[in-house]
Amino acid sequence: MYYMLKVVGYAENFSSLIQLGLLIAAYSHDVDHRGRTNAFEVASKSSLAIFYHDKSVITHFF
Amino acid sequence: MLSTLERLEQTEIKPTRKPKRIPSYSLGNLDAVDSNRVKLQPKDYSLGEDKIDRALLVPAEDDEKNMTNWNFDFPAITDIEKSRLMWWMLEDLNLMMEFSISETTLCEFINQMRTGYMRYKNPFHNYNHALTGKLSFLTQ
Numbered sequence: 100m101y102y103m104l105k106v107v108g109y110a111e112n113f114s115s116l117i118q119l120g121l122l123i124a125a126y127s128h129d130v131d132h133r134g135r136t137n138a139f140e141v142a143s144k145s146s147l148a149i150f151y152h153d154k155s156v157i158t159h160f161f
Numbered sequence: 162m163l164s165t166l167e168r169l170e171q172t173e174i175k176p177t178r179k180p181k182r183i184p185s186y187s188l189g190n191l192d193a194v195d196s197n198r199v200k201l202q203p204k205d206y207s208l209g210e211d212k213i214d215r216a217l218l219v220p221a222e223d224d225e226k227n228m229t230n231w232n233f234d235f236p237a238i239t240d241i242e243k244s245r246l247m248w249w250m251l252e253d254l255n256l257m258m259e260f261s262i263s264e265t266t267l268c269e270f271i272n273q274m275r276t277g278y279m280r281y282k283n284p285f286h287n288y289n290h291a292l293t294g295k296l297s298f299l300t301q
Contacts, residue, residue, distance in 0.1 A: 101250040102297035106229055110254065119256045125295040126247060130277035132286035 100125040129161060211240040212272050215264040218248050225253070228296060235296075236289050243292050244271045250295060 100121050104110040110118060133140070133147070140148040140156045151159045163171070227233045228246065235243070248267060251257050257267070278288045 100295055100297065101228065101254070104254060115254075115256060115259050118254055119251070119260060122250060122254075122256070122295060126291055127274055127277075128294060129286040129290055130274055131280060132278075132283050133281050134283035134286060 132161065133157075211244075211275070213241055213244040213248075213268050215268050217241060217245060218252075218264055218268070219245075220249055220252070221245075224249050235292055240275065240288060243288055244275060246292065247271055247274075247295065 104113070104118055104121070113121070133145075135143075135145075135157075137156050137158075141153045145156075147160055148156050224246070228250070248257075248264075248271065251262070251267070256262070257264075274291070275288055278286070278291055
């Protein structure tokens, strides 16, 4: 994201608030990732699967 | 002669349609999965160490050269260096000054993020993944 903004030159087109948002989103996009698939979460009845009712568990969480 | 009730009891109720097959996920031995997961892990991420402090937020000479170098080896540098580069990217785009983010707050945020990425010892979605994603989606 930094490379796109700085070197490619997208920084001219985005306001500084959007730049900050993009960088923080890119930074935190996979935080607390379990490394397990949806099927694993559902079958092991993990707390995530229970919270999101077994529907697209990983996608809902991140 | 059977009564009506007895005949009803003897009648076998056959399902008109085949019951819908519910997919079952057989996991086998969960301990085996976990032990495999540990074997995949190349290095042990220790929590609680490598915390960045505002005193460490000093830009290095090679930062700009390294961050625009496609061949730079990010997994080889230490976690403090990675955290410092996270700060440096915001600093280089003048975002720290523009939004008057205090360095103490940013250090706390970065440490929390690093703890979150290290928590599950994920071989792929770890701190390197965050750094390369923030740097450029193309090298992710």
